Amino acid sequence: MYSKYLILLFLCLFVVRVYSQDQGKAIRTTFHSISSHDLLNYAAELSSEKYKGRLSGSPEYQAAASWIADQLKHAGVKPGLADNSYFQWFPNAYSEVLTPGSITLLEGNNNQQKEYKFPNEYFPGSNSASGTASGEVVYVGFGISAPELNYDDYKNIDVKGRILVMQTGVPYAGNDSTQLKWEPYSYHRYKFQRAKELGAAGILYIGKIANPNTSHLEGFIYAHISDSVAEELFDGTGQKYAETHAAIVKDVQPNSFPLNNKVKISASTKYFPDSRSCNVIGMIEGSDPILKNEAIIIGAHLDAVGSPGCLFPGALDNASGSADILAAAKALASSEVKPARTIIFVFFGGEECGLYGSKKYMESPVWPKEKVICMINLDMVGNGTGFHLANGKSFPELLTHFTEANDKYLHRDLKASEVRINYGRPRTDGAIFEKAGYKTLSLYTSGSVKPVYYHAPLDNTNALTPEIMEDAAKLLYLGILGLANDHGIGVQ
Ligand SMILES: [Zn+2]
Known part of the structure; x- marks a missing residue:
């Protein structure tokens, strides 16, 4: 009796061990097929001039989306939509910026005319109307009127026919329930609408960050200026811009005043109100007859900020995340060890325009929410030496697959944090999934080794570290395969 059990136990161990060895070998083969060379090539393709910075809604974004869909198809990743298509469509108006335009200081405090320089001193507004606006500054x-919060930047100041110098964001800095009340005022669209209502001629928006997440308002012209241009416009007022800004935030008290100079903004754009854009969605069907009804979603935004004045390649933000997912998708599709659960890959469009793609996904999910194990979002995963998995600590059963893979094969610094409620406006596709109740992890690279050029022309492939992209794709391959084959977890 005793020996029979021993033999049985021995057999079990033997079978498991042999199977594991084979599996391990197969997994290692696929793992080693992921190369930094391929990853850099994907990012270089997506960052190239032909896609013009992948502005969602534009034909060039659509070309990039088709390239992704072709790659998925050739890798054997199936279309993710019910109509056997890779494309999930949504309306996406956009503006094409035709030239850098100009910003001229007409009458400064020293009465000298001056042209500001693109791209060092200003960026044109991505959704500016075409034409010229000039006026006193x-x-x-x-730029907020919030009576219920007892706050009004426009209180004792006439802005009719003037050019406004304005901050982004809100004066309240805390992340708590008070921030919820400020959230509606944090949108660029609110601020532009309010300025237009009050008859302003245009806006010089402080912070040189190209951003299509604004609105096109008929006849309304704006541009983004650097902090140093803002500082220069304060010359002669007896106040410093940086100090004024800091005091408003500290006291949450407005302080608006004329800057005693005159500026002209010129913009050359073309508005396409009826355009549309898409998410690209691919799928690897699970190999297990039961578990395949459960899915893991991996997402990254494919779009970037376009070419406002020149090419803004969007290499780190977010050709890097798109490349990482593409490489992981190819590895999972070719893997001899098949994922038991279904894997869904979503390349979001319209993220930079206001999270259009992830909002569209919520309207029309391709998988029942209650059958989704988790969503993993990748944004800016291509510069550094380590990883950060936001929310990972709150889901140890998910995190363990990534930490194990990292400990065994990658040996990178991998940190995780707990879910933290964000009371401000959602800023990533992951935040939209989190809000909708999905278990959501966000993967970033940490320990930047190169300068980060956020929404700027220098965000090109030189800003990437291909080795970390290779390891990100490897981490995804192992982590997702682990999750997909883990019988100890489930949707319940
Ligand atoms: Zn991004």
Whole structure:
């Protein structure tokens, strides 16, 4: 009796061990097929001039989306939509910026005319109307009228026919329930609408970050200026821009006043109100007859900020994340060890325009939410030496697959944090999934070794570290395969 059990136990161990060895070998083969060379090539393709910075809604974004769909198809990743298509469509108006335009200081405090320089001193507004606006310049803080919060940047100041110098964001800095009340005022669209209602001629928006997440308002012209241009416009007022801004935030008290100079903004754009864009969605069907009804979603935004004045390649943000997912998708599709659960890959469009793609996904999910194990979002995963898995600590059963893979094969610094409620406006596709109740992890690279050029022309492939992209794709391959084959977890 005793020996029979021993033999049985021995057999079990033997079978498991042999199977594991084979599996391990197969997994290692696929693992080693992921190369930094391929990853850099994907990012270089997506960052190239032909896609013009992948502005969602534009034909060039669509060309990039088709390239991704072709890659998925050739890798054997099936279309993710019910109509056997890779494309999930949604409306996406956009503006093409035709030239850098100009910003001219007409009458400064020293009465000298001056042209500001693109791209060092300003960026044109991605959704500016075409034409010219000129007028006296007034500083209006955050450009917010919030009577219920007893805060009004426009209180004692006439802005009709003026050019407004304005901050992004809100004056309240805390991440708590008070921030919820400020959230509606944090949108660029609110601020532009409010300025237009009050008859402003245009806006010089402080912070040189190209951003299509604004609105096109008929006849309304704006541009983004650097902090140093803002500082220069304050010359002669007896106040410093940086100090004024800091005081408004500290006291949450407005302080708007004329800057005693005159500026002209010129913009050359073309508006396409009826355009559309898409998410690219691919799928690897699970190999297990039961578990295949459960899915893991991996997402990254494919779009970037376009070419406002010149090419903004969007290499780190977010050709890197798209490349990482593409490489992981190819590895999982070719893997001899098949994922038991279904894997869904979503390359979001419209993220930079206001999270259009992830919002569209919520309207029309391709998988029942209650059958989704988790969503993993990748944004800016291509510069550094380590990884950060936001929310990972709150889901140890998910995190363990990534830490194990890292400990065994990658040996990178991998940190995780707990879910932290964000009371401000959602800023990533992951935040939209989190809000909808999905278990959501966000993967970033940490320990930047190169300068980060956020929404700027220098965000090209030189800003990437291909080795970390290779390891990100490897981490995804192993981590997702582990999750997909883990019988100890489930949707319940
Ligand atoms: Zn991004």
